[in-house]
Amino acid sequence: MIEATITELQEALRARKVSARELAKESLDSMERQEGNLHAFLARTPELAFESAERADQMLAQGNAPPLCGIPCAIKDAILVEGVLCTAGSLMLENYTAPYDATVVRLLREQGAVMVGKTNTDEFGMGASTENSAFGATRNPRDPERVPGGSSGGSAAAVAAAECVFALGEDTGGSIRLPAGFCGVVGLRPTYGTVSRHGVISLASSFDQVGPFARTCRDAEIVYEAIAHKDPKEATSAERPASKKSFGLKGLRIGAPKEYFTEGLSSVVEQGIRSALGKLEGAGAVIVEVELPNVKYGLAAYYVINTSEASANLARYDGLRYGLHTPASTIKEMYEQNRSSGFGDEVKRRIILGTFALSAGYYEAYYLKAQKVRTLLRQDFERAFASVDVIAGPVSPVLPFKLGERSSDPLAMYLVDIYTVPVNLAGLPGLTIPAAEADGLPIGMQLVGPQFSEPLLFGVGKAFESL
Numbered sequence: 001m002i003e004a005t006i007t008e009l010q011e012a013l014r015a016r017k018v019s020a021r022e023l024a025k026e027s028l029d030s031m032e033r034q035e036g037n038l039h040a041f042l043a044r045t046p047e048l049a050f051e052s053a054e055r056a057d058q059m060l061a062q063g064n065a066p067p068l069c070g071i072p073c074a075i076k077d078a079i080l081v082e083g084v085l086c087t088a089g090s091l092m093l094e095n096y097t098a099p100y101d102a103t104v105v106r107l108l109r110e111q112g113a114v115m116v117g118k119t120n121t122d123e124f125g126m127g128a129s130t131e132n133s134a135f136g137a138t139r140n141p142r143d144p145e146r147v148p149g150g151s152s153g154g155s156a157a158a159v160a161a162a163e164c165v166f167a168l169g170e171d172t173g174g175s176i177r178l179p180a181g182f183c184g185v186v187g188l189r190p191t192y193g194t195v196s197r198h199g200v201i202s203l204a205s206s207f208d209q210v211g212p213f214a215r216t217c218r219d220a221e222i223v224y225e226a227i228a229h230k231d232p233k234e235a236t237s238a239e240r241p242a243s244k245k246s247f248g249l250k251g252l253r254i255g256a257p258k259e260y261f262t263e264g265l266s267s268v269v270e271q272g273i274r275s276a277l278g279k280l281e282g283a284g285a286v287i288v289e290v291e292l293p294n295v296k297y298g299l300a301a302y303y304v305i306n307t308s309e310a311s312a313n314l315a316r317y318d319g320l321r322y323g324l325h326t327p328a329s330t331i332k333e334m335y336e337q338n339r340s341s342g343f344g345d346e347v348k349r350r351i352i353l354g355t356f357a358l359s360a361g362y363y364e365a366y367y368l369k370a371q372k373v374r375t376l377l378r379q380d381f382e383r384a385f386a387s388v389d390v391i392a393g394p395v396s397p398v399l400p401f402k403l404g405e406r407s408s409d410p411l412a413m414y415l416v417d418i419y420t421v422p423v424n425l426a427g428l429p430g431l432t433i434p435a436a437e438a439d440g441l442p443i444g445m446q447l448v449g450p451q452f453s454e455p456l457l458f459g460v461g462k463a464f465e466s467l
């Protein structure tokens with residue numbers, strides 16, 4: 001039953017056709033069968049799963065169980081689950097046990113969701129393929145020679161392979177939307193601030209946002225509604241406006257950004273997205289070309305801000321407070337030893353770049369300039385949303401690529417983020433939906449709306465699924 005949707009499972013659980021315990025077992029068996037090949041998980045948590053399943057079965061027996069009660073799920077290994085290792089894909093945190101639950105985890109536990117394990121990620125979320133994990137790459141369930149996307153590739157693969165029903169990931173520059181697209185599942189990066197970052201290992205704090213992976217838009221929406229709550233423990237947390245409105249495609253104005261259909265886009269992906277836009281048009285939507293002129297500076301601005309914030313966030317891994325600790329005779333030696341052996345190449349590269357960008361004398365030229373581009377990009381989107389309801393385009397310029405194809409060339413890896421980072425720079429929500437297929441591989445379409453427009457994005461996604 002583990003391939004079923006949350007809605008179907010809710011019914012089956014409530015009708016006592018299946019128990020939470022049986023579902024947990026099914027999920028763990030599915031992992032047992034597939035993990036040797038996929039490596040979507042860094043840790044499996046059978047004890048925790050059976051313990052929460054027992055509680056879920058009690059809640060179900062009492063009636064009025066919340067929507068996620070008894071549903072098996074996976075959590076990206078950058079999100080703290082009390083008492084469970086949390087590595088962020090890094091040797092630096094190889095032995096770090098989370099001392100408390102992240103707010104999102106607490107919210108899932110309160111609903112009776114059943115956590116079956118922690119999923120693989122690029123080290124500290126830095127990457128687009130999961131190949132930067134210190135513990136080995138994840139493979140794409142659709143083609144094991146290919147990457148699942150990253151950094152939340154483990155979560156996307158686990159959902160696509162039905163090792164669990166939904167998963168949480170984290171999106172700083174595309175890490176939910178890209179792997180969702182590469183694995184053929186739904187993934188939402190929520191509006192910045194709607195989901196708490198408390199208990200989430202930071203990459204770049206002004207971009208980071210936790211969100212769901214699921215196999216349908218309705219499922220992703222159920223998870224989003226469970227985790228998007230204002231959190232007094234998090235300063236940038238915002239109240240999500242309530243919405244009961246329903247959305248249809250008739251007369252809906254969909255903007256296709258000119259800059260998303262330029263020469264960098266591979267022709268197979270372009271064909272897939274154009275045919276998906278054609279379907280939307282056939283159902284009554286109006287497709288208009290929009291311009292986002294500053295998108296061309298998006299990647300440069302994103303990588304300056306990302307590396308700057310990362311260099312500051314990662315300063316805490318000094319060998320004293322978290323994770324790896326090797327004895328040394330001086331403090332300086334200890335820092336050097338821990339940080340040289342604990343961090344991988346991509347992390348070191350970003351610390352060096354970010355420290356440089358923030359240094360006196362260069363700050364204005366790089367960091368400040370990038371922040372100005374960020375404002376311009378936000379204004380581009382605002383202008384576009386004055387004439388369209390939602391923006392649609394590709395998630396990635398290319399199909400899922402082969403393992404090893406880009407891992408030795410950081411710039412080639414960064415280029416995969418070209419269509420996702422503008423959304424993070426502007427703090428907007430973005431939803432990936434499976435839109436088409438080519439050569440047996442999925443093509444994801446990205447829907448972007450104004451802040452807090454998640455109900456609209458899900459509405460369009462659900463309408464597209466039913467076409």
Ligand code: GLN
Nearest residue numbers: 125127171172173174175
């Ligand atoms: N690929 C992007 C990066 O490496 C996005 C990462 C993310 O969203 N965590 O920064």
